[in-house]
Amino acid sequence: MKSNLSIHLVYALLGLLMGIILSAIGFADYDQLFKMFTFADTRMLYAFAGGVGIAAAVFGVLSVTKVIPRERKPYHPGTVLGSIMFGYGWVMCGACPGVALIQLGQGRLPAVMTLIGIYLGVRTYRFLHERYFQWDTGACGI
Amino acid sequence: MHGYLNWWLGGISLGMFTILFRILTGRTLGVSGSWRKVAFWRQESASDKAFQAVNQDQAGAADALLAATMAEFGEGAVDELGMEPEPQAKKVAARQPIPWTAHLVFLLSLVLGGFLWAVYTGDLHISYQLSAIHHKISGSFGDMSFMMLAVALPVTV
Secondary structure, eight states: OOOHHHHHHHHHHHHHHHHHHHHHHTTTOHHHHHHHHTTSOOHHHHHHHHHHHHHHHHHHHHHHTTSSOOOOOOOOTHHHHHHHHHHHHHHHHTOOTTHHHHHHHTTBTHHHHHHHHHHHHHHHHHHHIIIIIOOOOOOTTO | OOOOOOHHHHHHHHHHHHHHHHHHHSSOOOHHHHHHHHHTHHHHHHHHHHHHHHHHHHHHHHHHHHHHHHHHHOHHHHHHHTOOOSOHHHHHHHTOOOOHHHHHHHHHHHHHHHHHHHHHHTOOOOBSSSOHHHHHHHHOTTOHHHHHHHHHHHHHO
């Protein structure tokens, strides 16, 4: 078992790396995002699709060869509506839950409002989910 | 404006990072999950402790059963059953939940990553708007570009 310190160090390293990679691609830049969503510049769209494709291919091979266990990601009624809401929020704020933090690191103060919104959204969703939906989301293997 | 990675280098970076995350943590990448862990840190901590307690009991029970089987029928019986004579607790421990503080560190490191990139590119400055385009969109809800984004959204997700 990994020690508590090494787990924290690994997560710190990964967070740092992710912040740098997303910044280097331009995901924290609203203008780049605007170009992507309006198809004015497809660079980030291709980068995103490329990343998904590479990860999917490698995970597919690793799970078929049983190097890693295949993880269950169930479809549920909230998948489509949640995706639309996620995308809408992404366009409005120029950020997903990770990018808002990166924007803050770059000194963009409106990201504070996005972060407050994300926090409230996480809490509201849990309340609604437990009270009304209770879907099996198979969330992220956290 | 500084140059960003071209599409194929960006795609490789994203893909490799996702794989690296899975290899190092044993879990799939999900920032929303980290937010959940931090936002509900009290409940998640209690849940993790309960999960560990149950699993440790299961591991203890599995070890006891294995030991009893070996004592009754010998180690050969374990081989015949295809069971591994290793303590089950080790396997369970590898799937133990990640503490919420590690998720907090992950989220804070994203801030640091953005900061370091901005310093490196000389683009670090306090800004009260995300960009001129965003200001134009958010400052004028009747603007056609905003409507276009709203309509185009279901197509892009």
